Amino acid sequence: MPSTHIIPTLDDVAKAAGVSTATVSRCLNTSEKVSERSRLKVMKAVEMLGYTPNFGARAMAAKRTFTIGAIIPTMENAIFARGLQAFQETLYANGYTLLVSSTAYRPDVEAEQIKALIARGADGLLLIGYERDHSIYKYLERRGVPTLIAWAFAQDSALPTIGFDNRASMRALCDKVLDMGHKKIGFISGIIAGNDRASERLQGVKEGMRARGLDPNDMPVCESTYEIENGANAFETIMQGAYTPTVVMCGNDVLAVGAMQRAHEMGLKVPQDVSITGFDDIELARIVSPQLTTVHVPHREMGSRAAEELTRMVEHVSTGVSCQLDSSLRLRGSLRVLD
């Protein structure tokens, strides 16, 4: 391999342009403070040498990176991908760059990623959900890194949140299900440990049952990772139990689609033999047949609002204000009225 590569520095550019490094730096950052003549010379040198500023050095000198970090559970779920896309677009429009990493739903990995992004000089952070070890909040606080929590809303959170009320949303869907005459519900939940969204959703259903005098303890609940195949297995487990529900509510659309698939394979017709509901309203929900009854969440809006607010926080124009978004029911073919 080529023994050494010429990586041009500010100094090289300055020499080539016949000016000082300060002028080059000014030219690249606050170009209005530089004469047109110098600017041209510098730009030519930059072009010629293929110069790119060293980010680490810049961050160290300026204590500012115009970088925002986001840490999400997984890229494989469309809801994060979509919200993040909007987040990134809005950030970009405001002059910021987004750095993303994912945790595979592992709290220890998340803690690590938070430190990694902060070490990289992220000016602000976006996290998903509010449930995490207290030491992390302490760390964030001490470093003074503006942090916003999305995909969840909570009045009393230590950090500002932007999102919707997972419990109330699922409760609303549950109320509807009960309105339609269902009395025996089965529930397929995401893994609850460390995931406030999953846990809130389950609570929402239990709440709804209690309100109608039904005992939540009767309800078969199956925890599963958010994968189609696992949703399918969970569905089978539930349907083969002694307690046969007339409706299986799922923690998200991915699980619900898995349930629908398995129902089909088991020879059960949806919604004639069993109703199924989801949560999130991802594209998938309208692609399966029958279409999936679910809770619609404004992912894109959440993403762009989060970007706006986080930008304000980073620029010290806001200390972080929470924002609750509305979710809404999407009643489709997978849920039917019980005769």
Next chain:
Amino acid sequence: MPSTHIIPTLDDVAKAAGVSTATVSRCLNTSEKVSERSRLKVMKAVEMLGYTPNFGARAMAAKRTFTIGAIIPTMENAIFARGLQAFQETLYANGYTLLVSSTAYRPDVEAEQIKALIARGADGLLLIGYERDHSIYKYLERRGVPTLIAWAFAQDSALPTIGFDNRASMRALCDKVLDMGHKKIGFISGIIAGNDRASERLQGVKEGMRARGLDPNDMPVCESTYEIENGANAFETIMQGAYTPTVVMCGNDVLAVGAMQRAHEMGLKVPQDVSITGFDDIELARIVSPQLTTVHVPHREMGSRAAEELTRMVEHVSTGVSCQLDSSLRLRGSLRVLD
């Protein structure tokens, strides 16, 4: 807001532990070169102060970041998400961190992101597809950043590639379609400009037609961004034209699913009235009904192999060797034999 935050540095840790900065640094990097006693003192101080190394400073001093950058067109397509997940897992196992950014299929944004990642000290880069401006390759070459190209395979590429032959894969599917008696094909393509995968796939179909004495110019081709809704619109456009195909082949599964939806809405039965094929074999392909005939691509394998090879390149044990993976046909209900 709190006027200032205490961000502990190596120096603070050294003071607190009563050792020199050198010892702290060694302790954090090559801990075997430090006495057990010092190590304990240092670790305690690190813990107490909540110290996180400054990445920029470290990169500048060590000229090494253990960071790999990946630039993909979009996070919203499952094929990238999936392959990248595997890429990231393998990287992580090898002690590297992944930084991801997306371009929304815009070449100018890609160029920018490449520079951004390099400025951030990425030890290596993963890019999608080989079609890009020559100046970018020159820049990469000059900086000496190990770069690997994935999602495409090309013998004569300037950079090592890992992937499959998009043209041959689509050609194989086209051959199959023609074998089944179809003679009138419509094609929904992704946007071809700047996207070698899209263009190769279209070429594959044209090649297949020519081989059977059919004129590719007769084939209606509709370009569309990779979105379900746009695939649907493209399908409608094609079917309403004078030339009514018996099969509509699509540049990827997302477009194909859009086509299937619109077919349904138009009262056309798949595959009785019209056959539809996709490309990629994402989960969606087995969720729609009828299930989608498509080309299966080993995304996860591609991701992890890319990680292995790129790691080798970064560590100078390889100068980059290309690797061709096999794709295979998945014949499912959406394609039927023409009577």
Next chain:
DNA sequence: TTGTATGCGTTATCAT
């Protein structure tokens, strides 16, 4: 408008 000089937090070289 421009240049000079200093500091940012880390690693690595060289002594000890």
Next chain:
DNA sequence: ATGATAACGCATACAA
């Protein structure tokens, strides 16, 4: 095994 110190590349306060 440990400590002192010189880079690393950039932004900025200050001087001119």
